[in-house]
Amino acid sequence: MAVPAEGLPARVRIHEVGARDGLQNEKTVVPTEVKAEFVHRLAGAGLRTIEATSFVHPKWVPQLADAEQLFPLVQDLADTVALPVLVPNERGLDRALALGARRIAVFGSATETFASRNLNRTVDESLAMFEPVVAKARTDRIHVRGYLSMCFGDPWEGPVPIRQVVGVAKRLMDLGCDELSLGDTIGVATPGHVRALLAALGEAGVPASAIGVHFHDTYGQALANTYAALQHGVTTVDASAGGLGGCPYAKSATGNLATEDLVWMLDGLGIETGVDLGRLTATSAWMAERLGRPSPSRTVRALSHKES
Template sequence: MNGIAGAVELIEVSPRDGLQNESVPVDTTTKLELIARLLDAGQRRIEVTSFVNPNKVPQMADAEALCERLPHHPDARYAGLVLNQRGYRRARASGRLHEVCLVVCASDSFGQRNQGQTIEQGLAETAAIVRAARADGIASSVTITVAFGCPFEGEIDTARVVGIAQALAEQQPDELVLADTIGVAVPSQVSAVIAAVRERIGNALPMRGHFHNTRNTAIANIVAALQAGVSRFDASVGGVGGCPFAPAATGNVASEDVAYLCQRMGLALSVDLERLNDTARWLGERLGRSLPGMLSRAGGFPPRAAG
């Protein structure tokens, strides 16, 4: 298919974006076992936690304790979410992160609820953190959240997303992420937004996609993004996830479902589908519910021979 790269990278977000909205407390030991299982399945770039106010996101209250006990793996790259300079200082002090993930919201309404920032304030905060991270030798990615639709403002003007992307390109983080935070995007919209951003900033920044499957469009949106030249995607094993500040923002796209898609399309992706499936089932047992990912229930194809 035209425009699709030969290799795909999955950024595993289940320990952070996947677990942050769970009502059942998940202890640090369980999170560490999840990370170890993901490493065993071939995941190498993992968003492990966020350095945010524990009163607002209690599932992430153990950020420092988790970082202290992260598995030592020669190829692992651990990332943490930070929303302000205070959070960045905490992440840096942990001494275990290779990357910080920053956020600018594409609507002021969502930004005020998510991190107490307008778009303008968010851009000022990311500029300062990107500079600090570069000086500290830590990679940075910036996500434009609600880039395809906002739960409070509705449709998001593509020109606004393009303007934010241009401002971020001038800050020079290591990566730009377009996020369908509430799972409203459709493939034609994904293609149009990526094309508009690329037209403005060219190849100044590598781009990746973050798609929620709230309305069952995530896989189709990933195919559209692949066709538009994007080859990096966030995904969460089992499809767990959601944003505490976005009503009904459930359903990160499942890592195993994306991996199956890419491998069946002949794209290079070094993960073990069976181990991802096992991890999805294991995580569902720990959370006490069936997870929304599909492959862990249906199994891969062709099926493995018995014995």
């Protein structure tokens, strides 16, 4: 039963990351045809933003080395579904544009250590690398998302000062990104910290309307943090079907917020998402079978057990 709460948005756009952020952390490579069917099933469940793949060099993320083969297999969805792809540099952008991509994302870090480990660059050097990527994308009228990781804590540097995060976030947005995704890469955020960061970003000129939140559930705080973000006016939430994912460069980063758990909460609050929870749960159960293990999503487990 839906019981609305005051001060929350009427609708939330779910930015589904399971096919990219979820599968990139798998120990084994998922066949291209399975990935394509996964994206189609997610679209069939009502998701309208599905991050399809990454055009990072195969050496760094071998699980997504088939980007050129996969993207044409999901392009039939492009009229109704946004299919953003991650690009690390100009070469990645060129590869994506050659296949007709219309939405891209760049992936930065709020901390120096993670920037070095993930991009082999300093924060300044990574922003310099993104500058021509964003400029070219804007010239071609391509939508650009800026991911910012380690916004709350870093496994090497510890808690990340809000001022530091705001500084890098503002620089990333000043490059020309259309939206900013705040990543709690190792899942250490708590609701008060979320509210404080969003307030500081607003004071710096980055409004909630331009922000998405990307929480990991390491300490079971992802839904609480999402609720805090919704109260602050955020209407874009990243989530991964079945709770797939982590980060190959930060071993303490466990799974993303499960899309099913998010939809269960939003449905209960009467917030529209356009997602059919039953079809989404069936999709994640299907993918879990392909991966050879049960889904970590509590909602998937609960609903699957109920049906059996």
